[in-house]
Amino acid sequence: MNKSSLIDSIKLKLSEKIQNFEKLISETRASSNDTKSSMGDKYETGREMLQQEINNLQIQLNEILKQKDFLKTVLPKASDKAEKGAIVKTEKGLFFISVSLGEIKVENEKIICISPESPLAKAMNGKQKNEVFSLNNMNQKIVDIQ
Structure with missing residues (x-):
């Protein structure tokens, strides 16, 4: 098994996840802007729920960005014991x-x-x-x- 190609595959998968989360955040923000209205409290509640969803998506996105940074520390070297990168x-x-x-x-x-x-x-x-x-x-x- 080639570790370099394995690491490249993981980077690609993480990049795809990052793009998906960025797209979801963007779409959720757009739908949040669509709910602006002078119709009363129920729309405020809806906007608050959308904001919470954006916050949750942002937390997940940040976690994937941390994983991508951590992956940079994983070197494709041979290992003789179970450790990071093995x-x-x-x-x-x-x-x-x-x-x-x-x-x-x-x-x-x-x-x-x-x-x-x-x-x-x-x-x-x-x-x-x-x-x-x-x-x-x-x-x-x-x-x-x-």
């Missing part, structure tokens, strides 16, 4: 310790991108090939690390 293969799947993005498909392989702060990454942190770690009372063996 691709860890266990009996249950293939995990890339980088950003919390969920499952992506690269080179016809499903890879689950997890944050170094996730319980799974913390459980396997520092472990090497053929070592066993435990999460939720379930043992998993590390089959390979890249």
